[in-house]
Amino acid sequence: MNGPRGQSDRQQSLVLLRSILSDRLASARMSRTLLAARAGLGRTTVHEALRTDGNVPSAETVAALATALGLPETQRRELLELRRSATDLATAPETAPGRPIRTWDPHVLEVHPASTADDSPQTQPGYVRRAHDEVLANAVHAAQNGLSRMLVLVGSSSTGKTRACWEAVQPLSDSGWRLWHPADPTRSEAAVTGIGRVGPHTVVWLNEAQHYLGNPTTGEHIAAALHTLLNDPDRAPVLVLGTLWQEYADRYATLPEPDGTDPYSRVRELLAYRTLNVPDTFPSGALAAAAALAGAGDELLADALTRAAAHGRLAQELAGAPELLRRFEHGAPRTRALLKAAMDARRLGVGLHQPQDFLVTAATGYLDEHEWEELPLDWGEAALANATRRVHGKLAPLRRIDPRRTHRPLGWPAPGTQAGLSEAAGLVSSFRLADYLDQHGRAIRWRLCPPASFWWAAYAHLDSPDDLDRLAEAAEDRYRMEWASMLRNRAVYLRAGGGLTGAAQDKEQGGAPQEAGRTATDDTDAGLGPALARLRAQTESWKGAEILYRQAAEAGYTASRTELARLREQHGDLKGAEALVQRAAVAAHGTVVAELTRLGEQGGDTKGTDALYRQVAEAGYAAALTELARAHGQELDPAGVFARQAVDAGYHAALTEAGRMRELHGDMKGARGIYREVAATGDATALAELARLDEHAGPREAIEFPRQLAAAESTLPHPPS
Incomplete structure (x- = not known):
């Protein structure tokens, strides 16, 4: 009405x-x-x-x-x-978004359902107030008195941020306020189109506000629109509530370099003095209040307190976080492999929803040889079934996201699919990693580099150009230059709506490379890149392949020069091959270092190879300095000059490599000194080397590093071989 x-x-x-x-x-x-x-x-x-x-x-x-x-x-x-x-009669205009607060289910607003050990059906547990609840109450009181307010709760996953917001708005529910949760078709799109229509007496619900404010395309627009809403007297009062993980809040608050871009200027302005920290733990007073509620019959709190009394993480216990962690740490190897792949994908920039084929393909590299040999044929489906099994009937390590079927005429391709490596048609399930495991993965895996299967799976099965660009940058940061180039090339294909033609791809996979090459003959744009070039090479049309490789290199796929060099070498043109590798080296493409070494050894030109190493290093590929030192032995770098230059240039494994070279030349004291220097920074690789050297050194040389190593894992990335 x-x-x-x-x-x-x-x-x-x-x-x-x-x-x-x-x-x-x-x-x-x-x-x-x-x-x-x-x-x-x-x-x-x-x-x-x-x-x-x-x-x-x-x-x-x-x-x-x-x-x-x-x-x-x-x-x-x-x-x-x-x-x-x-x-009961809405005070906002007819077109205003939102509906009365009392009509919302808190679980729809992403308030974590509580978990119980016996999996019995339960309502939400009693609410225990903490210090941040008082600040929220003040904001609500101001809104009741006609003033617009905004607060964003900042803290770790499963600490009670969303529940606190839900409890805070209940007095507004009694006053007939509306609540709007922008979510459809996407969070950012809904916010962009709806904020301008928000009317008075409305709560704007921005749970996980990074999906709104951190969007690279619309985040600044959303921040500006919220700023206008909060300062518009004709639409007052409104209350904007949101939640953020600490890492996002830190990212938005960080000032840019003087000569750098500032992607979050409006977001930083909006959030200034409007964030509120939520601690991970409950103080003793709050735990006592929870114990009183438990004693009065609250079974959910009583169950959670049996585990949380010692460490105070009551909200996480209620949300089932410990069981999620147990499922990850003690699950079957195949399930752990899937979850590690999903964790690495999220921390390196992949979106919330990860395709099934991507996860299964990526997971293969997280299994050792014995685990791989023991896998049944249907291991992928079995691992996914286990990973999606709910914890206490509420949460799951992975949550299946099944797309809604689109009805279209037979024979027509699915909208948005790409020919070639992506699914050509049909529905593909995706999976979302539980927030708690997402954050746990960022904490424990932040220095680990994914295996080759991860990068290949991303190249073959991800179809978001933005995701691929972020992964390409991550690959480059870890010296996986070949993968970085391939992922960027794939992103270019997808943005252009291109890729290897479906017919050629089908024939190649069907075992008919010659026919595939003929099918692709007319598709000579550089956008098709190395994929077509490889097909041409398979048909023994190496001159045609060379043309395509050159086109791909000019379009930015620098690895094509190295591939073309190998093609020339196969046909006996060693000098031409070396010239191509030199050009790629000067462009600082890291994977050519091994090619330079091999071709230099074949041609006997050691001085020329040294000069090229230095050119590569000066062009930005710092690992070349370490390769140069390794090529000549310790005598060329007795003071570790090359190694420290490489460290300064961003290749942090260089000093550890220098320590190994000193070992090879019998200088154990010098090696131990370098390992100690690197280990002092917390590097687990150096810790491992130091523990190995000191294993037989006797009591006088015993140190604490081996004990530190027990809690560490090999972390630093190395250049691809």
Whole structure:
């Protein structure tokens, strides 16, 4: 009822409510100041409740005024019913987004469902307030008094941020406020199109606000629109509530370099003085309050307190985080492999939803030889079934996201699919990693480099150019230059709507490379790149392949020069091959270092190879300095000059390599000194080397590094071989 009739009914209810209160106030010959004192309310609250054009008073305010004025119980109930009839009619325009708060299920708003050991059906546990709840309550009180406010709760996953926001808005629910959760078709799109239509008395719900404010395309627009909303008196009061992980809050708050870009300037301005930290643990007072609720019969709190009493992480226990962690740490190798692949994908930039084929293909490299040999044929499906099994019936390490089927004429391709390596048609399930495991993976795997199967799976099965660009950057940071180039090339294909033609791909995979090459003959754009070139090479049309490789190199796929060099070498043109590798080296393409070494050895040109190593290093590929030192032995770098230059240039494994070279030349003291220097920075690889050297050194040489190593894992990436 948002039309004129609805507004008229609402006005009549408010007029009658205020008339009863005002008449009683007059007959009692009581001032508003005295009424406020007797009711335990502020003067502004009483004035707003009785003002003819004021906001609808809260149920608590009406009840307090009725009691202070001495109204009988029947009239008190009448006043509360009048207030409810007024608030049942929306105060926002008909097109305004959102609906009454009391109609929302908190789980739909992503309040974590609680877990119980026996998996019995339960409601939400009793709520235990902490310090941040008082700040939230103040913001809600300001909103009730007509002022727009915004707060974003910052903290780790499963610490109670979203539940705190839900509990905070309940007084607004009693006052008839609406709540809008921008989510459809995507969070950012909904926010962009809807913020301008938000009306008064609306809670804007931005759970996991990074999906709105961190969007590279729309984040700044959303921040600007929220800033306008909060400062628009015609739409006041509104309350904007959000949640963020600490890493995102830090990212948005960080000032850019003087000569760098500033992708979060409006976001930083919006969040200034509007964030609120939520601790990981409950203080002793809050735990005591939880214990009191448990003693009064709250089984959920009682169950969680059996585990949380010692460490205080009550919210995580309620959300099932420990069981998620147990499933990851003690699961079958195939399940752990899937989860490690999903963790690495998220921390390196892949979106929330990861395709099934990507996960299964990537997981193969996380298994050792014995584990791989023991796998059944259907291991992928079995591992996914185990990873999607719910914890205590509520959460799961991986959650299956099945796309809605699109109905279209037979023979037509699915919208948005790419020919070639992506699925050509049909529906592909995706999976979302549990937030707690996502954050846990970022904490424990931040220095680990994924195996080759991960990069190949991304190249073969991911179809988001933005995801591929982020992975390419991550690959480059870890000296996986070949993969970086391939992933970037794939992103270019997808943005152009191209890729290897479906017919050629089908024939290649069907074992007919010659026919595939003929099918692709007319597709000579550089966008098809090395894929077509390889097909040409398979048909023994190496001159045609050379043309395509050159086109790909000019389009930015620098690895094509190395592939072309190998093609020339196969046909006896060693000098031409070396020239091509030199050009790639000067372009700082890391994978050519091994090619330079091999071709230099074949040609006997050691001096020329040294010069090329130095050119590569000067062009930005710092690992070449270490390769140069390794090529000549320790004598060329007795003081570790090359190694330290490489470290300064960004290749942190160089000093460890220098230590190994000193070992090879019998300088154990020098090697140990270098390992100690690197190990002091927390590098687990150097810790391992030092523990190995000191294993037989005796009590005098015993140190704490081996014990540190027990909690570490080999971490630093190495250049591809």
